[in-house]
Amino acid sequence: MNQPISITAISSISPLGFQSESIWRNYRSNRHFFSEINGDLVAQLSEEAKQDIAKLRNSNSKYKQLDDSVLYGIYAARKAVQQAGWQAEDNFGINVGSSRGATGLFETYFKDFLDKNKAKPLSSPTTTLGNISSWIAHDLQTKGPEISHSITCSTALHSMLNGVAWLQSGLSDKFLVGGSEAPLTPFTIAQMKALKIYCHSEQSEESYPCKALDFNKTKNTMILSEAAAMACLELGKKEHALAFIEGIGYGTEPLEHNASLSTNADCFQRSMTMALGKLKPDDIDIIVTHTPGTVKGDLAEYNAIKQIFCNKIPALTTNKLKVGHSLGASGLLSIEMAVLMLNHQTFIDIPYLEQSHPKKISKIMINAVGFGGNAVTILLSK
Known part of the structure; x- marks a missing residue:
């Protein structure tokens, strides 16, 4: 950026x-x-x-x-x-x-x-x-x-x-x-x-x-x-901004199937690494995941996150357990969720996922991916 x-x-x-x-x-x-x-x-x-x-x-x-x-x-x-x-x-x-x-x-x-x-x-x-x-x-x-x-x-x-x-x-x-x-x-x-x-x-x-x-x-x-x-x-940085885009990333991968990701979601690994830029993985407080609710898709993204963040995975959340998958609109709904968490300084937890809550909320990563392995990651800060 x-x-x-x-x-x-x-x-x-x-x-x-x-x-x-x-x-x-x-x-x-x-x-x-x-x-x-x-x-x-x-x-x-x-x-x-x-x-x-x-x-x-x-x-x-x-x-x-x-x-x-x-x-x-x-x-x-x-x-x-x-x-x-x-x-x-x-x-x-x-x-x-x-x-x-x-x-x-x-x-x-x-x-x-x-x-x-x-x-x-x-x-x-x-x-x-x-x-x-x-x-x-x-x-x-x-x-x-x-x-x-x-x-x-x-x-x-x-x-x-x-x-x-x-x-x-x-x-x-x-x-x-x-x-x-x-x-x-x-x-x-x-x-x-x-x-x-x-x-x-x-x-x-x-x-x-x-x-x-x-x-x-x-x-x-x-x-x-x-x-x-x-x-x-x-x-630029506007005084009335709700949030700032601090990093962007994208990645693709060879197709194994028309609707699938690779086991470790290589495209997500590329997009998250690019969005991080010179930041350390420890700097990220929350990841709003794409995770559409499928067995293989959710796990592939999680595997990619583990590859990038190793043993210190940020708090994970998504809105799809509440509102499902709005396909081409879903990424911006996730951005809105992140902006709301940044401005309210409150983490939206997943009731069935055992994890630690972030002590602060200053940087949030948002993921999205589509058929064909077209991943995008946006990094927001406040």
């Missing part, structure tokens, strides 16, 4: 809520936020949040044609930019990605095509991955660069990497980054179930159906979630 980057605002809409106070309260609670759709466990937005999204959809005739993933992104982006005090004339950049994009609209359009053998006129422009950033830029009326991408479940943290690169280059001094995902659709859930990584419905009676960071589990327990999360980045 040539220069520190300030996170001057962060906003999300997820099953945890859409206001910072209620999100923090839900993190501190002993409950999860899973429910069922057609017998499958999922993490849905609250009814209040859904009503806000419905109001947004009906506020503009153009928005009625948009997928939920776009509306979630617009909603979270508006709140983040307002919190940061940015104006349209600032011409800030936007990089918002998604793993799956417009899943709901795509499935609806394709079913209609199968029934009528004819595609709807807007079926293409409203289902492209670039659709999210484009509509966010339209809604916020900024003329800065707008970028979209899909790097599966590490998408949101890759957005942050990209924003940092633009700021460090001097081509921009403000960047909105994040991810949005609305994957609670029949085909998307069926895809995860086909991979045999999804939580079984009989586990719904357990205290925590998603057993992320439980290294003794014998079944895969991943659960899909819908969410969008955005962060406002500014170059």
